[in-house]
Amino acid sequence: MRQKILLGFLLSVASLAPVGSKAAENSGAFATVALPGNGLAQHDFLYAGESRQRRAFIVRKGKVVWSYDDPTGKGEISDAVLLSNGNLLLAHQFAIKLISPDKKTLWNLDAPRGTEIHTAMPIGGEHVLYVQNGDPALVRVVNFKTGETKKEFQVPVGNPKGVHGQFRHGRITSRGTLLLAHMDLKKVCEYDATGKEIRSWAAGNPWGVTPLKNGNILIVDRPSIREVTLQGDTVSAITPSTDAASYNMNSLQMAWRLPNGNTLVNNWFNEWSGKLDRTAPPIQAVEFTPDKKIVWALRSWEEPDLGPATTIQMLDEPDAPENVSFGDIK
Numbered sequence: 001m002r003q004k005i006l007l008g009f010l011l012s013v014a015s016l017a018p019v020g021s022k023a024a025e026n027s028g029a030f031a032t033v034a035l036p037g038n039g040l041a042q043h044d045f046l047y048a049g050e051s052r053q054r055r056a057f058i059v060r061k062g063k064v065v066w067s068y069d070d071p072t073g074k075g076e077i078s079d080a081v082l083l084s085n086g087n088l089l090l091a092h093q094f095a096i097k098l099i100s101p102d103k104k105t106l107w108n109l110d111a112p113r114g115t116e117i118h119t120a121m122p123i124g125g126e127h128v129l130y131v132q133n134g135d136p137a138l139v140r141v142v143n144f145k146t147g148e149t150k151k152e153f154q155v156p157v158g159n160p161k162g163v164h165g166q167f168r169h170g171r172i173t174s175r176g177t178l179l180l181a182h183m184d185l186k187k188v189c190e191y192d193a194t195g196k197e198i199r200s201w202a203a204g205n206p207w208g209v210t211p212l213k214n215g216n217i218l219i220v221d222r223p224s225i226r227e228v229t230l231q232g233d234t235v236s237a238i239t240p241s242t243d244a245a246s247y248n249m250n251s252l253q254m255a256w257r258l259p260n261g262n263t264l265v266n267n268w269f270n271e272w273s274g275k276l277d278r279t280a281p282p283i284q285a286v287e288f289t290p291d292k293k294i295v296w297a298l299r300s301w302e303e304p305d306l307g308p309a310t311t312i313q314m315l316d317e318p319d320a321p322e323n324v325s326f327g328d329i330k
Contacts, residue, residue, distance in 0.1 A: 043296075045314050053307065077311075091117050094116065117133070121170070138155070176324075187201060206222075207252065210257070253266050253309070259316070261290055267282060269309075284298045
């Protein structure tokens with residue numbers, strides 16, 4: 001009996017602890033044990049997410065060293081890429097922005113009325129590829145220094161009028177092609193620079209796709225993450241409902257293969273359909289080893305409040321994501 005009373009007292013104290021503290025890590029329906037890894041200090045990374053606030057953060061050595069807040073804009077940050085020169089490329093539904101380290105807007109492109117832009121990728125020092133949801137849906141490459149459109153082609157959609165549900169994320173491969181997750185066509189496609197479809201992979205609810213150095217791709221199919229060969233064979237799969245059941249990862253968006261061979265997966269919280277339970281806030285990202293062991297789980301909703309997770313870019317090692325080509329554009 002005394003043990004039960006003591007246990008009840010400890011649980012009640014833990015429930016009052018602030019999120020982010022060791023006690024809070026041991027409270028809540030999905031946080032009954034301390035989270036694996038070193039919290040914010042596990043990696044250096046860029047972090048942004050689809051939320052009511054358009055914010056992005058750079059975390060180094062466990063501290064937020066830079067942040068950007070866009071209170072006057074519209075829409076949600078769906079994509080963010082930190083270039084090697086420190087500039088930040090953002091796609092936030094109704095515009096694309098290039099932000100300098102001192103938070104000046106170097107370039108802005110507004111989405112035309114009735115369209116949305118949820119993904120943008122830098123190419124070299126002066127080009128950006130983006131996908132414009134709409135009727136028709138378009139892939140464009142623009143020179144942001146001159147404003148010239150260098151390439152443009154239409155891509156098919158399942159519902160021309162359902163603009164919001166057409167595309168979220170695309171990525172350029174080392175082959176100089178574009179991987180694009182067709183949400184409303186339930187497939188991922190690879191296109192060359194002329195807009196010709198090279199190949200496709202079936203997917204139940206594709207949200208994100210990431211090219212891998214070995215030539216395979218990672219498909220985030222919302223309930224799972226699959227590594228797939230160009231021929232369509234599944235090499236491996238992570239299903240958080242079973243492989244990380246206690247973390248309640250029910251809204252996957254993107255996944256990345258880290259240099260150490262692990263797979264990082266984020267978990268989004270929808271601020272438009274529910275109120276955040278700060279006594280048991282959701283996990284924002286989880287790192288899996290190849291044998292599906294969880295070595296890091298991120299939960300940071302206070303001090304600092306990173307908000308919902310959509311995209312994370314690892315900064316542990318110097319990188320230049322703009323060093324890609326699309327056809328003859330480099």
